[in-house]
Each structure stands twice: as C-alpha cells, then as structure tokens.
Amino acid sequence: MxxxxxGPASYFPTIEGKYGKPIAExxxxxxxxxxxxxxxxxxxLKEEHGIGHGHANALVAATLAEDAK
Incomplete structure (x- = not known):
C-alpha cells in the first residue's frame, strides 16, 4: 500500500504539470x-515566474524544510 x-509536497505533481518545470529546477x-x-x-516565484501563491508557498516551504534537515 x-x-x-x-504537506507541501502534495502540490508537486500539479506544479510540474501547470508550470512545466521539474520540482528540482x-x-x-x-x-x-x-x-x-x-x-x-x-x-x-509569483512575480518572476507567474506561480500562484499557494504553489509558490508550497515550493518555498518544502525547500526550506528540506534544507533545514
């Protein structure tokens, strides 16, 4: 199963599909x-790349949390 x-990573498939770049990028x-x-x-992310607020927030939150480990 x-x-x-x-959490924020749950948005990743939608972000990749909508904005055309892999999460790593x-x-x-x-x-x-x-x-x-x-x-x-x-x-x-919002101003330079046109990402919606929720998706931008999810990307930033996940990245900062990953880097804090």
Whole structure:
C-alpha cells in the first residue's frame, strides 16, 4: 500500500504539470536566492515566474524544510 503524500509536497505533481518545470529546477532557483526570507522567495516565484501563491508557498516551504534537515 502506498502512503499518500501530505504537506507541501502534495502540490508537486500539479506544479510540474501547470508550470512545466521539474520540482528540482524550482528548488534550485529558490536555493540560488538564499539567504532570503520565506515571503521574499514566494514573491519572487509569483512575480518572476507567474506561480500562484499557494504553489509558490508550497515550493518555498518544502525547500526550506528540506534544507533545514
């Protein structure tokens, strides 16, 4: 039985389909702008790449959480 993906990563298939880039590419863009605050990164994705707020927030949250490990 496969566990259902929860949290920000649950948006990843939709983000890849809607915006045409793999998650790794979005995460590389986020990491390249470090150090920056969470909402600054969300604004960057929204303004520069046209990503919706929820999807941008999910990408940033997942990336920062991954990097904090």
């Amino acid at each position: 496969t566990d259902k993906v929860k 979005w995460q590389a863009m986020i990491r390249a702008r470090q150090p920056a605050k969470h909402m600054e990164l969300v604004a960057f």
